[in-house]
Amino acid sequence: MNRALTGHVDRTDDTPPSDSPAEHRRFAGHLRRLRRVGEAEEIGCLVEVLADPDPTMARSAVLRHVDRRAAELYRGGAFATWAEAVGRACAGHPVVLRRLREWILFRSAALDGAWRADALAEASDWLQYKVAAESGTADALEFLAVQGRTRRIRHAAAAALRLVPDRPR
Template sequence: MNALAASPDEPAEHARFAAHLRELARATDAREPAVVARVLGDPDRTMARSAVLRHLDRRAGDLLAEPGFAVWSEAMTRTVGDDPFLTRRLLEWSLLRAVVRQGPWRPDDLLNASDWLQLRAAATSNAEVLRLLAERGRTRRIRRTAGLNPARSGDD
């Protein structure tokens, strides 16, 4: 049976989504850009983007503390370059990496970032980030998460 074929009770896009996720998970570093590009070529653009987003989030999380993160992120940015949402997500992973590793970052970049990124940054141990988000995070949830983070205690 074709790996992309749906069962009678399952919509075709669900079967393709699952198959895309399996293929992305098995992609070697060298083949990853080609696999991502192929998945993005699926006729169901929303489903394809969702599969690639899930893959990028998994891989970025795995690589966040690794030296190869920047090279991987650049390769993925070139691959998804015409998709503003995926490109922004990769940029936000890079900003989160800077926050986590206490590398250079600008407060305005963090304050202008998505709720997704601010919430993840509020869960880090960077005291400067926690202070900023506790005071000026976009949502009450972000401000509360940053304010209650144990890494912030003793800072005030």
């Protein structure tokens, strides 16, 4: 069926319709700015977004950005410097700081770093599942297969553990 006849509009650029509420348009604008900003301007842009009059919407946009950038950077050497700068820029925003700490823990668990069992046990379900499903080390997977908070996490960790090469069974 012709999409023009059904009223369906394909918006691949995240632009909300012009009659959307102002906060929806600002949210989309924040996401676009954060996606396009260069490294040199990134921290300043985060501060500007967090100054939006709608703090919940601003945090949501920043969280999406942190997730996207951390996923791009966590394997490389630039991650620690980036995370430190983002942490300073987001001081006073505990939800964002918690997600940033979880990315730091994820990086440790994924790259065989010095993660602590108590920190992984206290981490959110989001992080535990991310470690179990995406890139935990054998030690982290063994821990989550037994100590994961939910059955879904324990199952994902146990399944991933079976795929770890050269691991005694």
